[in-house]
Amino acid sequence: MNSDSNNLSNSRSNNTSSQANNQAFNANNQKEQDSFVxxxxxxxxxxxxxxxxxxxxxxxxxxxxxxxxxxIFH
Structure with a gap:
């Protein structure tokens, strides 16, 4: 039971960290696509x-x- 709860908490933390990484990547990707104008x-x-x-x-x-x-130059 203990190992199951550890696996569940590890998968949740990995899932949230991967979502944070995806959001950061999307934000960086959006900034790279913006034109100077x-x-x-x-x-x-x-x-x-x-x-x-x-x-x-x-x-x-x-x-x-x-x-x-x-x-001046007239």
């Missing part, structure tokens, strides 16, 4: 207004640099 969008949604501020700052910076070069 998808990761960037997820990050942008998480950070919210900070990302929008940096985006618009970059846009205005590029436009300002192009206008500045156009004025």
């Amino acid at each position: 998808k990761l960037a969008m997820r990050n942008m949604v998480k950070k919210g207004s900070t990302s929008l501020f940096h985006f618009f700052l970059t846009v205005f910076g590029v436009i300002g640099a192009l206008l500045g070069l156009a004025i």
